[in-house]
Amino acid sequence: MxxxxxxxxxxxxxxxxxxxxxxxxxxxxxxxxxxxxxxxxxxxxxxxxxxxxxxxxxxxxxxxxxxxxxxxxxxxxxxxxxxxxxxxxxxxxxxxxxxxxxxxxxxxxxxxxxxxxxxxxxxxxxxxxxxxxxxxxxxxxxxxxxxxxxxxxxxxxxxxxxxxxxxxxxxxxxxxxxxxxxxxxxxxxxxxxxxxxxxxxxxxxxxxxxxxxxxxxxxxxxxxxxxxxxxxxxxxxxxxxxxxxxxxxxxxxxxxxxxxxxxxxxxxxxxxxxxxxxxxxxxxxxxxxxxxxxxxxxxxxxxxxxxxxxxxxxxxxxxxxxxxxxVEQIVYNFVSVLRERAEVLARSIELYLPKGTSFSGCKGGYFSWCTLPPEYDCSKIVEEASHKGVLLADGSHFEVAGDKKNWGRKSVRLSISYATASEIEEAIKIWGLICKNHT
Incomplete structure (x- = not known):
């Protein structure tokens, strides 16, 4: 797989x-x-x-x-x-x-x-x-x-x-x-x-x-x-x-x-x-x-x-x-491709993730921050998603050493830099199906 x-x-x-x-x-x-x-x-x-x-x-x-x-x-x-x-x-x-x-x-x-x-x-x-x-x-x-x-x-x-x-x-x-x-x-x-x-x-x-x-x-x-x-x-x-x-x-x-x-x-x-x-x-x-x-x-x-x-x-x-x-040509190419991926990500989150999901949007760079409604445990869902071939980064990875805020349960970082637009949509769709099983 x-x-x-x-x-x-x-x-x-x-x-x-x-x-x-x-x-x-x-x-x-x-x-x-x-x-x-x-x-x-x-x-x-x-x-x-x-x-x-x-x-x-x-x-x-x-x-x-x-x-x-x-x-x-x-x-x-x-x-x-x-x-x-x-x-x-x-x-x-x-x-x-x-x-x-x-x-x-x-x-x-x-x-x-x-x-x-x-x-x-x-x-x-x-x-x-x-x-x-x-x-x-x-x-x-x-x-x-x-x-x-x-x-x-x-x-x-x-x-x-x-x-x-x-x-x-x-x-x-x-x-x-x-x-x-x-x-x-x-x-x-x-x-x-x-x-x-x-x-x-x-x-x-x-x-x-x-x-x-x-x-x-x-x-x-x-x-x-x-x-x-x-x-x-x-x-x-x-x-x-x-x-x-x-x-x-x-x-x-x-x-x-x-x-x-x-x-x-x-x-x-x-x-x-x-x-x-x-x-x-x-x-x-x-x-x-x-x-x-x-x-x-x-x-x-x-x-x-x-x-x-x-x-x-x-x-x-x-x-x-x-x-x-x-360098100008490279940046232009990066922006063109990443913008398309960001648009697909935003649409996919709206379509497939639970109602009440908050999403920072992706106006530049590589990343967006997505928070599921409080009844969901992101760390468990991310682990299950990995078994279905979707690799996500739950919030536990982004804690400050010695001063944690429990980001792992709340949120996920989403990267648009590596996966194609079609892969991003498929990944969010699979993630959304997993969420349905956790309600």
Whole structure:
């Protein structure tokens, strides 16, 4: 029996842009010599790269970003190459960020906040970084977060006598001075996916983003936003080869637009990847910060100093695809296919699932969040569905470590990235039939 997979979080093989990648790879590697081979800020594609990644690649990404978000030259929010640090994808990016900007082991970084339900593989990164017992789940609310709850928790941690040990910590950690090579370490960190969120599909408004930024500056919080789906917007019809309406500005855009002279590192990192809009096997991403100070810090870890940017060749392949227009064509193709799948998913839920089922809708990205009426136990239904060849992800996968909300009984994440439109309809139909047997 062939299974239908609504769990996988990457695109089906037929969407992977093999020919575009072959063409760009040949363009990078066929010449015996390139004009940038001996430029220390770029280097040969097959040698160790510079710490923060090739300058010409970062310039391509910056220009592409400014085009996508429609940020005019001269605007304070504009992305510049020196604000970027190349990575081997968003997962590596999280590990690098936590390693370079937090100190939970010493007690200086007091707590991590993670939006719930959350991306289900993020917990391990925070546990590896030393946040065991120091993670609080924050629920989404309306078009943002439960800010009242978040600030209440922050005030509690600020007033806690357990943090008296802060006075014993090396004061140099609190001195923000990039010129002396000292690191910026944050007291708190929050992780979220603010645009077409994994798993809920939610998008936070600009007002909500500004509110979170205000709290971040007040309480010394680092906002880590996984910005990986925001180009995959399909709640309108595309015109031409690219997205006609810009996505919501990312946190660093808003941060640098009003950063103060006393806060020279900012409070935001946009953790980006090309895995969701090109191909995950390329293992290439980047981090964008409010200015070059934090970007330089992220690129100055021991691993980067030793090996250079971890995506030297593949980042050049992707930059070549940006230059020749391939990325725009790929995104257009992704959006066209995913939009059709999203429409089929919405119709199928209305047709086949129980009355009273709530559904976040899928206006972009890969995922939607579906909650059955309270008399149903999603975890049991999902298990039964797997025996009938339908693979679903019940909400238990998306809990925050140490602060669970019982999502497993209530909800299911639905992915439209891997299954075809016809498979999606068949899967929801089977799911609905199983639900009937559980009434």
């Amino acid at each position: 062939k299974s239908i997979n609504l769990f996988k979080g990457y695109v089906s093989h037929d969407l992977l842009p093999r020919k575009h990648i072959i063409k760009a790879t040949a363009e990078v590697l066929l010449p015996e010599v390139r004009e940038y081979d001996y430029n220390d800020e770029d280097r040969h594609p097959l040698v160790y790269g510079c710490d923060n990644g090739s300058a010409w690649v970062r310039t391509c990404i910056a220009d592409f970003s400014n085009k996508v978000f429609e940020i005019p030259v001269g605007n304070s929010a504009v992305t510049r190459p020196e604000y970027l640090n190349l990575t081997s994808g968003a997962s590596y990016g999280i590990m690098n960020i936590l390693l370079q900007t937090t100190l939970p082991h010493t007690g200086y970084t007091r707590q991590a906040f993670i939006v719930t339900p959350t991306y289900f593989l993020i917990n391990k990164a925070f546990l590896d970084a030393g946040f065991a017992g120091k993670i609080t789940a924050v629920e989404e609310k309306d078009d943002g977060l439960d800010f009242a709850f978040l600030e209440e928790k922050l005030i509690s941690f600020e007033n806690s006598t357990e943090n008296e040990s802060q006075q014993k910590i090396d004061k140099s950690l609190m001195i923000i001075n990039a010129q002396d090579g000292k690191k910026k370490v944050y007291r708190y960190v929050i992780y979220l996916v603010p645009t077409y969120s994994n798993p809920t599909g939610a998008t936070y408004s600009r007002e909500s983003r500004l509110k979170l930024l205000e709290l971040a500056r007040k309480y010394d919080i680092l906002i880590i936003s996984d910005d990986v789906y925001d180009l995959l917007r399909f709640d309108y019809k595309c015109q031409g080869l690219f997205i006609p309406t810009p996505p919501e500005w990312r946190f660093p855009h808003l941060d640098r637009g009003s950063i103060s002279s006393h806060n020279i590192f900012g409070n935001t990192i946009s953790n980006c990847t090309f895995s969701k809009i090109i191909a995950p096997g390329l293992r290439t991403g980047y981090q964008e910060t409010a200015n070059n100070n934090l970007a330089k810090q992220l690129a100055s870890g021991g691993a980067n100093i030793s090996g250079g940017a971890p995506c030297q060749l593949n980042s050049m392949i992707i930059a070549t695809m940006i230059k020749n227009g391939a």
